Amino acid sequence: MHRHAALDEPIFENAVFAIGILRGSGWNDSGDAPVPGRRIVPAIDRADPSGFVPVMTAGRSFNKQVLQGTWKSYGILAAIGLLVTALTSYxxxxxxxxxxxxxxxxxxxxPFLLLAExxxxxxxxxxxxxxxxxxxxGIQLHIQANLDRLLASSIEPVTITRTExxxxxxxxxxxxFSFQSLSGLYLSFMQITIAVISVGTYTILIFKQVWYLPFVIFLLNAPKWLQEKRMARDRxxxxxxxTELVREKTLLQDLLFNPSSFAEQLVFASKAFIMGRWGKAYAEGMKQEQSFNRRESVRKTGYACIAVFAQATVQLLLIVGVVRHSITIGTYVSVIAAAGVMEASLxxxxxxAGxxxxxxxxxSKVTGFLTEYMREGSTKELKGLPGGKPRTIELKDLAFAYPDRERPTIRQVSLRIRAGESIVLxxxxxxxxxxxxKLIAGLHEVDSGMIFYDGEDLNQLDRRRIYEEVSMVTQxxxxxxxxxxECVTMSDVPDIARYEEVRGKYPYLFPEGLNEDRVVGLDRSGATQLSGGxxxxxxxxxxxxxxxxxxxxxEATSxxxxxxxxxxxxxxxxxxxxxxxIVITxxxxxxxxxSKVVVMQEGRIVEQGRHEELVQAGGKYRRMFDAYSMEEARTQYGSVSTAV
Incomplete structure (x- = not known):
């Protein structure tokens, strides 16, 4: 996600916090779409086959995208709600x-006719x-799917520095968690509209019978509003x-149930250790949850007593009316029923409100999250690569430290990479x-004046254009x-000619004896597991x-x-x-x-040059290469013992 601005059309001003966090999604301030570029993993298309439009487009609010596919059902719900209210009143x-x-x-x-009716x-x-x-x-399923897709399409940081x-x-x-809760809020919007209509209807109905009673009901139900708002703050x-404790508990539980960890559990007998750690996290989480629930229950009990007092007060007022013959028994029964519905709606x-x-x-959490992690870099117009494809990449006194570390990982690194050059680190x-x-690939944030693509500062370039010209295999x-x-092309509509070209040039990269449509891995029934290689x-x-x-x-060939x-x-x-x-090995x-060997030590480049030059120089690379060659010989021919 490259730019975000608050949406202009919220359902309520302080209601749906997320209504304003997703307007940008790669679109500039004028609402024009970015220039499309080739991606091996394309962004979610505006014309999605499912009919869902996850990328915010000009003239379409966040709400419209969340509610897409539900308008007809909302209309039916509104009609049903009004009809149920009318039937209940009748x-x-x-x-x-x-x-x-x-x-x-x-x-x-x-009486029998009325009973039948x-x-x-x-x-x-x-x-x-x-x-x-x-x-x-049905509406909740639609909304949750739309929200999940919107969130997934939003999590697209420009760099990975702060995401790790x-x-x-x-x-x-x-x-x-907040996005998951939104589906209930959108559904409640229709329910709350019906509840407002219901409150209005029964207020009028009760007012006609006992004019002062609606005001009493409103007053006695006011504490419920305060309860819900306080509970929301506490929750x-x-x-x-x-949050971190919940993540720890989930991570440890996944280790226990993940089939990929079973082998190590058997070999190292680690299950008891993992269960012990999980048990401690679970016990701590349960302790905190119970403590919170205990405090919440005490408050709920107090408000429940107030609710009972409110109902008793309404009953008392009506009974007094019956005793004084100001209302009939029928009025008493009907007003009690109407008051119950009115209180439920309130x-x-x-x-x-909670x-x-x-x-x-x-x-603030959500907008801050997207601002910090998804709206990186300057908001000014960024450049594309001058020649389309980078001819040179140059590092000048590059220094880099991860956000959670004080000590720099990279220190004063200078390196020039030319088109067609092969470099091994x-x-x-x-x-x-x-x-x-990763810095060479543009995946990390750096200060200006340190990385240049064709002479242009990386921070002045649109990194999306950089990523289109970079391919990578990480550890x-x-x-x-x-x-x-699909594992190779990452597309439902791949470039078959290109796929066949790669398969033809590098046949040894594809599993022998398996059809290209064969699903691999252990996550789906009928799939074929592959070796690490x-x-x-x-x-x-x-x-x-x-x-x-x-x-x-x-280390792509390890x-x-x-x-x-x-x-x-x-x-x-x-x-x-x-x-x-650029290869690490x-x-x-x-x-x-x-064509070039780059030797690193403690975040610095200590040697660089051709293999023959560095061997002849007799420095660190020579010592590393001799040690590796000796180890290879020992592995191949076995250890040599000398008898004296």
């Missing part, structure tokens, strides 16, 4: 007449309520306070190779539960399918056998002289194949 009128007829006993036939009204109202519930469930922190995960958890504070309105209070509190674990690779690449073709080969094929000018591989690895690099060197290749035997 039932109360019949109840009054029936009661008065029984008291008077003027006719034997009339009352039963018919009750059956009709019951059927309508069931159909109403059915429609409500516990703080981001905690705040994302709160945002997801929000509790959610924020326990309670619905109070509950909705929801509004909750969303008002979380509004080597060094000890933790020396900054992976971070440097934590994803094993997608898709077919083999096969998964890595598919990740490599995915990076090659995308015809990028810059390819970055972070699970490949040496023969396949060497064959792959030789094929790459012969294939395309215009593509820049600990297998130094492939370094002679590259």
């Amino acid at each position: 039932q109360i009128g019949i109840t009054k007449r029936l009661t008065d007829e029984l008291v008077a006993l003027a006719s034997e036939r009339t 009352l039963c018919a009204m009750m059956i009709g109202a019951a059927l309508l309520r069931q159909y109403q519930q059915y429609r409500q469930n 922190t516990p703080r981001f995960k905690n705040e994302l958890n709160i945002v997801r 929000f504070a509790f959610t924020v306070r326990t 309670m619905s309105l109070a509950a909705y 929801q509004l209070q909750h969303f008002k509190l979380t509004k 080597v060094g000890e674990n933790g020396c900054g190779k992976s971070t440097l690779a 934590d690449y994803v094993n997608y539960p898709f077919s083999i073709r 096969q998964w890595q080969k598919l990740a490599i094929a995915r990076s090659l399918y995308k015809e990028a000018a810059v390819v970055v591989w972070d 699970a490949l056998d040496p023969e396949t690895e060497r064959r792959l690099f030789l094929d790459l060197m012969r294939e395309d002289q215009a593509r820049s290749l 600990h297998r130094l035997n492939v370094c002679p194949l590259f």
